[in-house]
Amino acid sequence: MTTNPKRKRQTNLARGRSQAVDSSTVVDKKRGTYYPATEELRPDEMRVTALGTGMPVLRPSQMSASWFVELGNGDNFFFDMGTGSIKNFSALGVAYQDATNLFLTHLHSDHVGDFPLWWIGGWITRQTPVNVWGPSGKTRELGTKYCIDKFAEAYTWDITSRTGELPDPGKGYRVTEFDYKAMNKVVYKKNGVTIRSWPQLHAIDGAVAYSLEWNGFKFVYGGDGRPSDLFVKYSQNTDLLIHECFLTEDLLMRKFGFSKQMAKSVGTVVHTSPEQCGYIFSQTKPRLAVAYHFFNDFETVPEIGSHIRKTYKGPLSLAKDLHIYNITKKNVIERKVAYDPDNWPSRSKDYVDPRTLPMGKKTPMSKWLLRHAIRLDE
Numbered sequence: 001m002t003t004n005p006k007r008k009r010q011t012n013l014a015r016g017r018s019q020a021v022d023s024s025t026v027v028d029k030k031r032g033t034y035y036p037a038t039e040e041l042r043p044d045e046m047r048v049t050a051l052g053t054g055m056p057v058l059r060p061s062q063m064s065a066s067w068f069v070e071l072g073n074g075d076n077f078f079f080d081m082g083t084g085s086i087k088n089f090s091a092l093g094v095a096y097q098d099a100t101n102l103f104l105t106h107l108h109s110d111h112v113g114d115f116p117l118w119w120i121g122g123w124i125t126r127q128t129p130v131n132v133w134g135p136s137g138k139t140r141e142l143g144t145k146y147c148i149d150k151f152a153e154a155y156t157w158d159i160t161s162r163t164g165e166l167p168d169p170g171k172g173y174r175v176t177e178f179d180y181k182a183m184n185k186v187v188y189k190k191n192g193v194t195i196r197s198w199p200q201l202h203a204i205d206g207a208v209a210y211s212l213e214w215n216g217f218k219f220v221y222g223g224d225g226r227p228s229d230l231f232v233k234y235s236q237n238t239d240l241l242i243h244e245c246f247l248t249e250d251l252l253m254r255k256f257g258f259s260k261q262m263a264k265s266v267g268t269v270v271h272t273s274p275e276q277c278g279y280i281f282s283q284t285k286p287r288l289a290v291a292y293h294f295f296n297d298f299e300t301v302p303e304i305g306s307h308i309r310k311t312y313k314g315p316l317s318l319a320k321d322l323h324i325y326n327i328t329k330k331n332v333i334e335r336k337v338a339y340d341p342d343n344w345p346s347r348s349k350d351y352v353d354p355r356t357l358p359m360g361k362k363t364p365m366s367k368w369l370l371r372h373a374i375r376l377d378e
């Protein structure tokens with residue numbers, strides 16, 4: 001990617017949108033709604049969907065952290081898979097078999113909690129293994145592989161019971177764990193896509209941020225963390241930059257009953273306050289800056305928006321679940337997804353006759369228990 005054309009684009013966009021206050025001002029009014037499965041992604045386009053923008057506690061409108069990135073070359077990637085986020089993924093009409101790559105920033109439940117739902121739930125319509133990338137920790141037990149293996153272990157009954165009923169390949173998972181200390185190092189490179197990672201300062205060692213570069217676009221996702229010079233350094237020249245923005249100390253005290261000391265520690269040391277978030281945006285100057293990880297509504301937006309605006313004047317989106325961003329060379333637009341809440345899972349074009357796939361060995365039910373079956377159809 002060359003720096004100059006991008007700089008020029010940034011400047012034009014920043015000028016046009018310098019008064020942006022919240023998401024509504026960056027929505028393209030002509031295309032204000034996205035209807036899943038009705039719109040082809042162009043070969044040179046990137047599309048990013050917010051699957052979870054809330055907090056570790058859920059509320060109906062906001063699941064926990066997750067972002068879904070689709071590229072015009074046909075590839076796609078989840079970044080984090082927080083609790084509840086797969087509910088929003090189901091709205092997109094993308095087949096589980098066509099979405100098998102997950103990059104984790106860290107192992108808080110609000111970033112990894114829906115892994116079992118995606119992996120085991122998706123097995124019903126998926127015929128291939130899933131792939132997970134994530135950081136190591138200071139010890140083996142604090143790393144991604146340990147976490148995912150333990151999820152699998154916890155679901156031993158589930159997996160045993162489905163084995164032999166569903167084709168075997170869909171129950172597989174592969175974990176690629178990389179060094180959490182990697183400094184902007186490549187952790188994935190394939191099909192023109194390069195993903196890099198660097199450490200984030202979040203609670204304890206072992207959290208990371210990612211950049212994804214493809215087709216001259218750069219997407220950055222910070223996961224969680226307090227402001228850091230690493231993030232500023234490695235997030236320059238970004239098209240879509242997502243950084244956490246926690247509730248203000250005042251909101252944490254009012255809404256969650258935090259003490260002043262807890263609010264300060266959680267809101268500005270473990271996480272990033274709105275004012276700090278604005279500082280990060282002003283130091284990185286993305287084409288569009290996206291703040292997430294707070295309860296976003298009529299009550300919080302004025303306060304959080306005005307705090308971000310103390311330190312940042314450029315293009316800004318305050319993300320909510322199922323906001324969708326299309327990134328082209330020309331512009332970055334934000335819309336909302338409209339969906340059928342009663343939709344069915346899509347089937348991949350690669351789905352094959354299940355009879356052609358290997359089946360595992362069934363675990364039989366005990367004879368004494370089976371004697372109680374009422375046999376109508378066998």
Ligand SMILES: [Zn+2]
Nearest residue numbers: 106108202224
């Ligand atoms: Zn976290």
Ligand SMILES: [Zn+2]
Nearest residue numbers: 065108110224
């Ligand atoms: Zn989080």
